[in-house]
Amino acid sequence: MEIINQRENTQKVVVRNSSLAGAEFENCRAEEVSFRNTSLLNFRVECADLSDAKFKDVNMSRMFITDANLSDLEIDGAQLGGAFIHNIGLPTKGHPAYREDQGRQRPLRFEMCELAGSTITSSDLSGIHIQGCNIEGLTIDGVDISKLLKRYQSEGQPEDKALQEEPPRMTPLLKRSGAVFVPVRDIEKARDWYCRIIGIPVESANVMNGHLCSLPVEGSGIILDTMPMWGGEEPGGPPTFKTPAFMLLTDDLAASYTFMKEQGAELVTAIEHDHWFAFRDPDGNLLMVCRT
Secondary structure: OOOOOOOOOOOOOOOOOOOOOOOOOOOOOOOOOOOOOOOOOOOOOOOOOOOOOOOOOOOOOOOOOOEEEEEEEEOOOOOOOOOOOOOOOOOOOOOOOOOOOOOOOOOOOOOOOOOOOOOOOOOOOOOOOOOOOOOOOOOOOEEHHHHHHHHHOOHHHHHHHHHOOOOOOOOOOOOOOOOEEEEEOOOHOOOOOOEEOOOOHHHOOOOEEEOOOEEEOOOOOOOOOOOOOOOOOOOOOOOEEEOOOEEEEOOOOHHHHHHHHHOOOOOOOOOEEEEEEEEEEEOEEEEEHHHO
């Protein structure tokens, strides 16, 4: 059955107890269309206006939505286990839909949501408010926030009482990471290059034992190492990082991108999602620069 060039607003198509498998709709008006008790397996919608659409009691598992305007979307009573939500926000510079005057994305709201065990990475969480939530075990960059709040709330109490409220530890290991070891071939050249890009005096980074150099940086430390025990004495030197091992932080991503290019770093990506870019150091280690 074919319906072509029928555009009168008065016509109404009613289909019941029928198969429309393989049907195609192109350049059509379909306002006020309803689907009830219908199988839409592998349903495709592309370049369509679905504003004010409603989905109720539907199976959307493995559904894929991309390049979509979901402003003011409301999801209620849904099971999202295993969902992967990424690259959310207004178009970034370089995207065809990017506008210089677009401003910032309006805030999202999460209420009565089961987010236990979820992971949030490389995201802009500035200005977020969390209220009345269970945050037991919540960590940010390795810091246990629930424990941090307990210590903050216990200020003014005797120190021994605050310690007594700490839960028993089940492991001798601390919830804190140490320095990252970066494999390099020439310790002095690597030290000079890292000191230059981070902005620290070379004389403050001493070479120890002929193969180690601890860089005086804030946060988790960075230790350059020719790795004599782990392949450093081989002709090609120690194995380098093939995936980003850690990130350097910046509050000016565009200036950092230009600066790294001027310093001879191999830029592996452009600025992605207005948040990060990847580069290789002179030894070939893959690293990242991220916006704070």
